[in-house]
Amino acid sequence: MSEMTEQPKKSLNFIETLVEEDIRDGKNGGRIQTRFPPEPNGYLHIGHAKAICMDFGIARDYNGVCNLRFDDTNPVKEDVEYVDSIMEDIQWLGYQWGNVYYASDYFQQLWDFATDLIKRGLAYVDEQSAEEIAKQKGSPTVPGTESPYRNRPVEESLELFNKMNSGEIAEGAMVLRAKVDMASPNMHFRDPIMYRIITDHPHHRTGYTWKAYPMYDFAHGQSDYFEGVTHSICTLEFEVHRPLYDWFIDQLKNDDYRPRQIEFNRLNITYTVMSKRKMLQLVQEGLVRGWDDPRMPTLCGLRRRGYTPEAIHNFIEKIGYTKYEGIIDVSLLEHSAREILNSTATRVSAVLDPVKLILTNYPEGQTETVTMVNNPEDENEGTHEAPFSKELYVERDDFMEDAPKKYFRMTPGQEVRLKGAYIVKCTGCKKDADGKVTEVYAEYDPETRSGLEGSSRKVKGTIHWVTVADSVSAEVRLYDRLFAVENPAEEKDKDFRELLNPDSLKVLNNVKVEPWLKNAKALDNFQFQRIGYFNVDPDSTPENLVFNRTVSLKDSWAKANK
Numbered sequence: 001m002s003e004m005t006e007q008p009k010k011s012l013n014f015i016e017t018l019v020e021e022d023i024r025d026g027k028n029g030g031r032i033q034t035r036f037p038p039e040p041n042g043y044l045h046i047g048h049a050k051a052i053c054m055d056f057g058i059a060r061d062y063n064g065v066c067n068l069r070f071d072d073t074n075p076v077k078e079d080v081e082y083v084d085s086i087m088e089d090i091q092w093l094g095y096q097w098g099n100v101y102y103a104s105d106y107f108q109q110l111w112d113f114a115t116d117l118i119k120r121g122l123a124y125v126d127e128q129s130a131e132e133i134a135k136q137k138g139s140p141t142v143p144g145t146e147s148p149y150r151n152r153p154v155e156e157s158l159e160l161f162n163k164m165n166s167g168e169i170a171e172g173a174m175v176l177r178a179k180v181d182m183a184s185p186n187m188h189f190r191d192p193i194m195y196r197i198i199t200d201h202p203h204h205r206t207g208y209t210w211k212a213y214p215m216y217d218f219a220h221g222q223s224d225y226f227e228g229v230t231h232s233i234c235t236l237e238f239e240v241h242r243p244l245y246d247w248f249i250d251q252l253k254n255d256d257y258r259p260r261q262i263e264f265n266r267l268n269i270t271y272t273v274m275s276k277r278k279m280l281q282l283v284q285e286g287l288v289r290g291w292d293d294p295r296m297p298t299l300c301g302l303r304r305r306g307y308t309p310e311a312i313h314n315f316i317e318k319i320g321y322t323k324y325e326g327i328i329d330v331s332l333l334e335h336s337a338r339e340i341l342n343s344t345a346t347r348v349s350a351v352l353d354p355v356k357l358i359l360t361n362y363p364e365g366q367t368e369t370v371t372m373v374n375n376p377e378d379e380n381e382g383t384h385e386a387p388f389s390k391e392l393y394v395e396r397d398d399f400m401e402d403a404p405k406k407y408f409r410m411t412p413g414q415e416v417r418l419k420g421a422y423i424v425k426c427t428g429c430k431k432d433a434d435g436k437v438t439e440v441y442a443e444y445d446p447e448t449r450s451g452l453e454g455s456s457r458k459v460k461g462t463i464h465w466v467t468v469a470d471s472v473s474a475e476v477r478l479y480d481r482l483f484a485v486e487n488p489a490e491e492k493d494k495d496f497r498e499l500l501n502p503d504s505l506k507v508l509n510n511v512k513v514e515p516w517l518k519n520a521k522a523l524d525n526f527q528f529q530r531i532g533y534f535n536v537d538p539d540s541t542p543e544n545l546v547f548n549r550t551v552s553l554k555d556s557w558a559k560a561n562k
Helices: 014-024 046-061 080-092 103-119 130-136 154-166 216-227 236-252 276-284 299-305 309-319 330-344 515-519 556-560
Strands: 033-036 065-070 100-102 123-126 175-178 193-197 212-214 231-235 260-264 346-348 354-359 367-373 383-389 391-395 415-418 423-431 437-444 472-479 505-513 525-528 532-536 545-552
Touching: 014 046, 014 231, 014 260, 033 046, 033 216, 033 231, 046 065, 046 080, 046 231, 046 299, 046 309, 065 080, 065 103, 065 216, 080 299, 100 103, 103 123, 103 154, 103 175, 103 193, 103 212, 103 216, 103 236, 123 154, 154 175, 154 193, 154 212, 193 216, 212 216, 216 231, 216 236, 231 236, 236 260, 299 545, 309 330, 330 525, 330 532, 330 545, 346 367, 354 505, 383 391, 472 515, 505 545, 525 545
Parallel strands: 033 065, 065 100, 231 260, 346 525, 354 437, 472 545
Antiparallel strands: 123 175, 175 193, 193 212, 354 391, 367 383, 415 423, 423 437, 472 505, 525 532, 532 545
């Protein structure tokens, strides 16, 4: 788990301003308590990270507590697998909850509250179909019409409500609705459904104990109240639900304490989808390799790709919290990763498309080591030794037989520096029957070794390399954007699966890397010099190294798609 260090206080966002106002006014005794309330029906994604940083950050910054509460009110979609993954992702981001709660902890309290509302004439059992209820709700400009069951006797609703939970009533046959205001301009006030029947799916914690399950709008605010939450921070689509949130609290509260709901803009990112439903389709149909596929916006996918908790925090800090919906360019997320990895990633040599370079005048059988700086951004990271000999691998596109004037890499008659080693002059190449270059030849200048006293001669080009004898073969997975269009959600006339980027993954099987990378551990981050940032995939073994590209050194997508 990565521990996040407390950062210097910056200017307040609007949520922090509201929290500080509440503290000054002495609301809820000046106490601060937040919660992160995911539904365990999928894996967390980068949008959830924004909420996590807010919920846990507010509690941290104002000496409060943030609890983790699983909104497990729909057994059809929920699973223990998701509970475990959510906990892992929160801790990976550097946070620890005060307590773990479940909405199912409150099933009895919610039931008792619903029963009380029936007795007070504020709820009733409705036997209409979902289609009939939807039709009677009207529209934002047309008032709803009352259900024929709205004024049924309290005793009758109580009896039917109990039968909804006993298994005597079929799924979909009836619901419990709050009796609020069918003429309200707020559609959520038009007698919202509080309970529905689910009989065929066991709950991951309560089994078949319950047959009637509370709806989100009924369970959420009451769970906040039962726990003592002071600030219920959620995304902007719940703003129109807030009056109903407050209405239920008004019916429940019996003292001065009450939670306050505050909404902020949700996170949408270009070239991806944030819908759990669509992500589940991608996984189930094998269009990605799983929830942790490095092309997915899930936190486990980003982690596997090489994003660090610090990179995620860097990104969230850049985008901030507002009341305005929008879409963030994924290049900002990639830039945030580069900023962090540039300061932390060890520099290594890896040749993605190798061609052999033979130094014709280098002594036969001689081997030496050259010193490589691990990270020029941090001298405390030290150095490591790389073997050097007569035969090396270099990138195929670092050689050109007939090069243009401003080509500063290897071409006959031109000098380049082999990084950390010597200046060499290219003398020619060898090709196969198809004209493909199989070997490049050069002569080295023994007086030009990097760091050698008196070696001050400069050349314009520097290329990376690995030795043939000591290099290790590796598989490299080059990941790119999952979708080929900027905003898949806007392409209403197309199936979103048709918009997938066919080049979102390219696998290279003949990459050559430095030998000491055999000891790298899963998720270790590196900068492949002159290429990009990579990390070790969990599939990797010492016998079969596998690396994922996290991000390139520069934003090559924007340039390629101008």
